[in-house]
Amino acid sequence: MTEPQSPVTGGADQAPPPPPPTTMPTAPAPAGPALGQPAPAQPGWGQPAPTQGWVQPAQVQAPGHAMLRVIVSALFMLAAGVLTLLPAVGFVVGGSKVSDYLNNDQFSGLGDAVGGALIAVGAVMLVWALLEILSALGMFVRRSWGRALGTVVGLFGGLFMTLILFGSLGALRAADTVSSTGAGGAVFVAIVALVFLGYWFTLFACITGGTHFRRT
Numbered sequence: 001m002t003e004p005q006s007p008v009t010g011g012a013d014q015a016p017p018p019p020p021p022t023t024m025p026t027a028p029a030p031a032g033p034a035l036g037q038p039a040p041a042q043p044g045w046g047q048p049a050p051t052q053g054w055v056q057p058a059q060v061q062a063p064g065h066a067m068l069r070v071i072v073s074a075l076f077m078l079a080a081g082v083l084t085l086l087p088a089v090g091f092v093v094g095g096s097k098v099s100d101y102l103n104n105d106q107f108s109g110l111g112d113a114v115g116g117a118l119i120a121v122g123a124v125m126l127v128w129a130l131l132e133i134l135s136a137l138g139m140f141v142r143r144s145w146g147r148a149l150g151t152v153v154g155l156f157g158g159l160f161m162t163l164i165l166f167g168s169l170g171a172l173r174a175a176d177t178v179s180s181t182g183a184g185g186a187v188f189v190a191i192v193a194l195v196f197l198g199y200w201f202t203l204f205a206c207i208t209g210g211t212h213f214r215r216t
Contacts, residue, residue, distance in 0.1 A: 069205035070212045074139035076198040077150065080157075081132030088129050091122025132157075139206070139213075147206050147213045154203030161196040168192050 099115025135153050138146015172185045 066205075066209040067212045069201075070139050070209040073150065073154075073198075073202035073205040074136045077132045077139070077153065077202060078136035080195065080198065081129045081136060084125055084129035084132065088122045088125035091118050091125060093122075095119035095122060142212055142214050144213050147209070150202055151206040154199050154201075154206060157199035158196065158203055161192065161199055165189075165192050165196045 095115045095118030097115075098118060099111045102111030102114060131149065131153050135146055135149040139150050140146075168189050172189055
């Protein structure tokens, strides 16, 4: 018996095994936006956002002008208060002196009447002078109470001086029809007109000078 022989390998007519397939590496695909989310904005020029229309800027009053008006009116109030204080003290002191001088047997009731009237006028002038000085100090230190007090004093002072001005002008015209009054009447009317303008200017400065005052 003969043994089986193994098949012959590596013959010339046998084809070599095919090479393994080569695969080229591919770049990962860019991740897109998730579902329901907007795409990110691309760099570069973009369309500008729509404007809502032209809005007029707020007109702010320059604080320097308001401060200048308030300072000028405060100086006027201080000068008017001092000039009113001096005759007020004179009326009070003079009223008491007149009452003592006329209080005798011949003028028993006249001294008290005249002296009491002078003292009353002096007391009113004294209170008014103190209000003017206090309002001037309040405006100098930029307090809101100084503005309020200056408004009240300017209003009542302007109304009072309006009556005095019209009365003095009427008296001056009536006196000119009779005789010449000279320069005295014209000077008095000029002083009254100056005080008249000062009170009304103080009222205007306190109303429009809100940027100058502090709330405290």
